[in-house]
Amino acid sequence: MIKTVSINLLIVLLTFQGFSQVQETNPPEYIKTITFKSRTSPQGQLPILRLGEAFYLEFDVLTTDEPDFYYVIEHYNYDWTESNLVKMEYMLGFDNFRIVDYENSFNAFQLYSHYRLPIPNRQTRGLKKTGNYLISIYNEDEELMFTRKFMIYKQEVAVGVEVKRKRDVRFIEEKQTVDIVINSGSLNLNNPMETIKTVIIQNNNLNTSIKDVKPQYIIGKELIYRYLNRTSFWGSNEFRFFESKDVRAASIGVQFIDLKEIYHGYLFTDIVRFDRPYTYNPDINGNFQITAIDRDNVDIEADYTNMHFSxxxxxxxxxxxxxxxxxxNNYALNEGNQLTYNSRSGNYQAIMKLKQGFYNYKYVIVDGKGNLDEGKISGDFWQTENNYKVLVYYRDLGARYDKLIGFGEATSVNISN
Structure with missing residues (x-):
């Protein structure tokens, strides 16, 4: 009897684990600057790629021993539960091979190796299915170093996206609402109320995305989403930014620099903005761009600097x-980007080692219960320029996985009532 109960409990646990949503694993401190690059996805942004499009995963390892790394690619459903597809159904070739393309840094105080994984390559000749993917990087001891999500789509439906002011007057000054119209064209969608799933992403941040929004109306070939609350986001504020493309001189946002074991950059002390009027200040919506002056190849010639935040x-x-x-850092919240209070200066402070470039950032608060508040320090304003991406997934009756059949994008530059 005890043995039967144990077996049943094991089955329940395995079933629960099989349907759990996968979370991204952040790298150890010595792995930095993880980026996807492709023709349509600029460096540092969330990788949403066309089916058949080549791309690169790149990262730096801040050690001198040139360690070996291996990669594994897995397919997932729209809600990041594991799909029912086996590897040969979504992949041409094989994975779990060593990353062989890497170079050592040149003319930099911080020694590092720059790794570059192209997809497709000789072993992994391509990905055949649309949908969500997770790429996992392991070291030679089969220890997981980090994971990153990416999406592959085929534009089979037209996705119209428009950003509106919040219709609820209680939050009309602080929130933005995303309206969506999906036109299926020649594609016949069976029971779209159940088979169509949408995901709305603000500023490339999957952690705060809105999932599984169903259409309010279906008129002919059009699926219409015009919700009062379901598709609304806090407006937040424009990101703060700094530039460190010249390690020898102070640049945008940098008060002064100092050379110790490596270069240190000290940013101007930031202040709260929630109680100040909104001011438009162009940003790149939370992203970053690696850049350095007088360097031919920033992948290996850009240096790392210790940036001091206050x-x-x-x-x-x-x-x-x-x-x-x-x-x-993929919007992660960990000890590496947490500020500590300095009682002598009366400021919160942090030091982060970052590669030369242009960076967007903001300060956020996580309360004792783990709730994230992006606007408590920066404020929330309906005028803020934000980027919104909409992904449309479809699982036909009897299908075994969620196809990514549409992608749409808009900004709130032309926000209207």
Whole structure:
């Protein structure tokens, strides 16, 4: 009897694990600057790629021993549960091979190796299915170093995206709403209320995306989404930014620099903005761009600098924590980008080692219960320029996986009522 109960419990646990949503694993401190590059996806942005499009995964390893790394690619459903496809159904060739393309840094104080994984390559000749993918990087001891999500789509439907002010007057000054119209054209969608799934992403941040929004109306070939609350986001504020393309001189946002074991850049002390009027300040919506002056190949010639952040904010005694937030580390919240309170200066401070470039960032608060508040320090304004991406998934009756059949994009530059 005990043995039967144990077996049943094991089956339940395995079933639960099989349907759990996969979360991205962040790298150890010595792995930095993870980026996807392709013809249509600029460096540092969320990789949403066309079916058949070549791309590269690149990252730096801040050691001198040139370690070996291996990659594994897996297919997932729209909600990041594992799909029912076996590898040979979605992949041409094989994975789990060593990454052989890497170069050592040149003329930099911080020694590092730059790794580059092209897809397709000689072993992995291509990916055949649309949908969600997870690429996992392992070291030679089969220890997981990090994972990254990417999406592959085929434009089979037209996706119209428009950004509106919040229709609920209680939040009309702080929120933005995303309206969507999907036109299926010649594609016959069976029971779209159940078979169509949409995901709305603000500023390339999957952590705050809105999932599984169903159409409100179906008129002919059009699926219409015009919700009051379901598709609304906090407007937040324009990202702060700095530039470190010249390590020998202070640049945008940098107060002064100092050379120790490597270069150190000290940013101007930031202040809260939630209680100040909105001011338009062009940004790149949380992304980053590696750049360095007088360098031919920034992949291996751009240096790493210790950037010193400082925020004037009263000490939090309720268990809340403040983090530096942005796409530079995939919007992660961990010890590496957490600020600590300095009682002598009265500021929150942090030091992060970042490759030379142009960076967007903001300060966010996570309370003692783990709730993220992006606007508590920066404020929320309906005028803020944000980028929105909409992914449309379809699983036909009897199908075994979620196809990614449409992609649409808009910004709130021309936001309307």
């Amino acid at each position: 925020l004037l904010y009263p000490k939090l005694n309720d268990g809340s924590k403040i983090y530096i937030y942005g796409n530079y």
